[in-house]
Amino acid sequence: MPKFEYAPAPESRSIASIAESYGLFIDGKFTDTVDGRMFKTISPASEEVLAEVTEAGPADVDRAVTAARRAYEQTWAPMPPAQRSKYLFRIARIIQERARELAVLESLDNGKPIRESRDTDIPLVAAHFFYYAGWADKLEYAGYGTSPKPLGVAGQVIPWNFPMLMLAWKIAPALACGNTVVLKPAETTPLTALAFAEICQQADLPPGVVNIVTGAGDTGRALVEHPGIDKVAFTGSTEVGKQIAKACARAHKKNTLELGGKAANIVFEDAPVDQAVEGIVNGIFFNQGHVCCAGSRLLVQESVYEQVIDALKHRMEKLRIGDPLDKNTDIGAINSAAQLAKIRELSKVGEEEGAARWSPPCELPAHGFWFPPTIFTGVSQAHRIAREEIFGPVLSVLTFRTPEEAIQKANNTPYGLSAGVWTEKGSLILWMAARLRAGVVWANTFNRFDPASPFGGYKESGYGREGGRHGLEAYLDV
Numbered sequence: 377m378p379k380f381e382y383a384p385a386p387e388s389r390s391i392a393s394i395a396e397s398y399g400l401f402i403d404g405k406f407t408d409t410v411d412g413r414m415f416k417t418i419s420p421a422s423e424e425v426l427a428e429v430t431e432a433g434p435a436d437v438d439r440a441v442t443a444a445r446r447a448y449e450q451t452w453a454p455m456p457p458a459q460r461s462k463y464l465f466r467i468a469r470i471i472q473e474r475a476r477e478l479a480v481l482e483s484l485d486n487g488k489p490i491r492e493s494r495d496t497d498i499p500l501v502a503a504h505f506f507y508y509a510g511w512a513d514k515l516e517y518a519g520y521g522t523s524p525k526p527l528g529v530a531g532q533v534i535p536w537n538f539p540m541l542m543l544a545w546k547i548a549p550a551l552a553c554g555n556t557v558v559l560k561p562a563e564t565t566p567l568t569a570l571a572f573a574e575i576c577q578q579a580d581l582p583p584g585v586v587n588i589v590t591g592a593g594d595t596g597r598a599l600v601e602h603p604g605i606d607k608v609a610f611t612g613s614t615e616v617g618k619q620i621a622k623a624c625a626r627a628h629k630k631n632t633l634e635l636g637g638k639a640a641n642i643v644f645e646d647a648p649v650d651q652a653v654e655g656i657v658n659g660i661f662f663n664q665g666h667v668c669c670a671g672s673r674l675l676v677q678e679s680v681y682e683q684v685i686d687a688l689k690h691r692m693e694k695l696r697i698g699d700p701l702d703k704n705t706d707i708g709a710i711n712s713a714a715q716l717a718k719i720r721e722l723s724k725v726g727e728e729e730g731a732a733r734w735s736p737p738c739e740l741p742a743h744g745f746w747f748p749p750t751i752f753t754g755v756s757q758a759h760r761i762a763r764e765e766i767f768g769p770v771l772s773v774l775t776f777r778t779p780e781e782a783i784q785k786a787n788n789t790p791y792g793l794s795a796g797v798w799t800e801k802g803s804l805i806l807w808m809a810a811r812l813r814a815g816v817v818w819a820n821t822f823n824r825f826d827p828a829s830p831f832g833g834y835k836e837s838g839y840g841r842e843g844g845r846h847g848l849e850a851y852l853d854v
């Protein structure tokens with residue numbers, strides 16, 4: 377069948393206005409740095425400079441924490457919970473109203489396809505604020521005592537893969553529980569967090585309740601180690617997570633960590649192959665594979681191996697890679713040159729270790745950071761590409777014969793964030809789910825998120841839960 381050709385359908389970028397330069401959002405205002413410096417944020421799809429952003433120094437972080445403390449003691453914690461709830465509902469509504477603009481901004485700064493930022497990221501951001509707005513005045517029914525208390529000032533550090541969604545996962549429950557926050561977005565994706573600062577102003581949120589300090593790892597470290605922080609929430613690499621866990625243990629700070637993953641997506645012989653292939657594609661190529669819960673290890677039952685791989689390759693030939701703002705794009709840009717180098721390096725190791733590499737023929741844009749959708753077959757459990765998080769559009773394929781073998785292989789990882797099971801048998805789904813050491817197990821679907829559903833890991837994937845009633849615990853003194 378001839379391949380269907382699509383005319384370009386770019387979303388207009390004029391809906392997102394980007395300032396030339398951004399200060400830090402402290403105590404309800406954008407302010408200049410005291411001891412930091414400026415850096416540039418670029419579009420990973422074109423390497424074009426989007427804006428100049430502030431790298432906050434320790435004195436800036438201190439100002440932000442001081443503002444958050446004052447707001448906590450004088451305004452936010454004493455406020456009647458129903459009032460807090462109103463602010464959160466207001467923020468959620470403004471996010472909905474500005475959804476198109478925020479989606480464009482996210483795709484420009486992060487490189488993800490507009491179809492994903494428009495249909496997944498930003499709607500989930502609004503849903504998260506709506507969900508926790510509803511909890512704010514019902515905390516005594518959450519199962520954490522009759523009068524649950526907030527912790528104080530939360531220091532929150534988030535990564536670049538879902539910039540605004542991770543902000544929502546951190547800020548919405550913290551505020552609903554009566555805490556104030558200082559948040560540091562990732563160095564490569566600060567723009568939607570700065571837009572969120574404007575939304576806080578638009579919502580008349582009292583000054584100091586939300587503070588945004590942009591910067592890199594040093595700014596994150598200064599925030600985590602600041603003595604005025606009562607609780608740390610981090611999403612990112614396991615390596616940095618371990619450093620943060622140590623710093624928090626030394627200072628007796630409560631902390632929650634959401635770290636890496638190497639999830640198994642397990643396809644049994646009775647699974648509907650076409651649906652499973654959609655789930656495999658969604659599991660590893662959604663957001664260029666920059667997903668902590670990505671289904672990066674495909675485990676296929678031996679009896680259907682060839683059928684599944686043929687169907688997968690056929691489907692991958694149809695994936696469109698290119699301009700993130702084009703509504704037809706399936707795979708956008710890799711977020712940074714450093715991440716691209718890591719993906720290239722691990723893919724090279726995969727070949728050297730003897731696995732067979734395959735990508736569909738596809739043209740990559742001349743500028744920016746790109747990596748084609750790739751699968752490795754003939755992968756063994758000892759291979760680095762089966763053990764390490766690649767965090768890119770690269771799938772390692774392994775096989776199994778029995779459910780017991782699938783469990784052994786799926787659990788043979790230091791991580792434990794998510795897993796997927798594809799089968800027609802409900803009993804097998806339940807049998808597998810009870811044995812998989814993963815915080816989330818999807819059945820006949822993958823990468824599904826809902827604000828009411830808790831999310832988090834086992835082992836080196838971190839501890840604590842975000843989302844749902846469980847997500848409140850991380851921000852309450854229980």
Ligand code: NDP
Nearest residue numbers: 534535561562563592593596597612613616635636668767
């Ligand atoms: P990091 O863990 O370094 O980044 C996450 C956040 O932590 C960023 O805001 C970062 O700032 C900040 N940070 C970095 N060092 C420190 C520190 N010592 N103290 C406090 N905060 C710090 O992830 P990378 O961006 O370096 O990505 C590396 C790998 O991590 C990826 O290839 C991927 O495998 C994994 N990863 C996993 C994620 C997940 O969701 N589980 C998300 C992102 C990455 P800055 O961005 O400026 O460095």
